[in-house]
Amino acid sequence: MSLSFIIILFVLGFVGSFLSGMLGVGGAIINYPLILYIPPLLGVAALTAHHVSGVVAVQVFFATLCGVFAYRKGGYLNKGLILYMGISILAGSLIGGYSSEWISENVVNFIYGILAILAVILMFIPRRDAVQPDQSLQYNRLLAMVLSFIVGICAGIVGAGGSFLLVPIMLTVLNIPMRVTIATSLAVTFISSIGSVTGKLLSHQILFWPSLIVVIASIIASPIGAKLGQKVNPKVLKVILLVLIIATTIKIWMGIL
DSSP states (O other): OOHHHHHHHHHHHHHHHHHHHHHTOOSHHHHHHHHHHHHHHTTSOOOOHHHHHHHHHHHHHHHHHHHHHHHTTTTOOOHHHHHHHHHHHHHHHHHHHHHGGGSOHHHHHHHHHHHHHHHHHHHHSOOOOOOOSSTTOOOOHHHHHHHHHHHHHHHHHHTOOSHHHHHHIIIIISOOOHHHHHHHHHHHHHHHHHHHHHHHHHTTOOOHHHHHHHHHHHHHHHHHHHHHHTTSOHHHHHHHHHHHHHHHHHHHHHHHO
8 A cells, every 4th residue: 555545544534533433423424435535536546335345344343432432431321222222233234244245336335325315314304302311211112123223234235333324313213312322323333333344354345454544543533523522512513413414425426426
């Protein structure tokens, strides 16, 4: 790898992981299009969609792990949600991550584009006033498990943890408070990324050195973003997330079409 490629990967990984920690997402919604399109746009090495999804899967694993560690004492990690959604999304992401080996690059990008559109739609759905953050939140457990499993399959295919869908689902469908959503989605996404990484390792889609560079950036940036996210107004966080998802959706569909 060239020095310029290393620097670009590090910067992209840092930006994506910082935002992941702050917004409670794994970073795939940002890093996938950045790593897929920016390096060739700057005239350096281009990775295939399968290899980008592999790099992103590893990045999400470490970014969410660091994010959860930063939130561990805030009181916003809901153990029930983590258990029910985590088990389901792990099974789905393992299936999606392994089966993605037999899916074409265009289909991988198409699935990513569909997921991004769904995330935008969910973010625009009005939500009821959520209850205060505690360990006794009321939500539909069966619905949470079914949706997590479906998200896991799709996210595993594109190397994501699925947090860019989990966050709007938890906010609008399950009616979970914003800060609990951010912290808990990081934990669920971490569990999901275990399945994604395992599936992509078994199908030989992970490149070691690009993944290592992005992981180093993630370890540095994700905790910084998580600490900042605990201080920023929840409404501001939702607007930032919505803008990022819309921008990413436009970019990925421009590439597909």
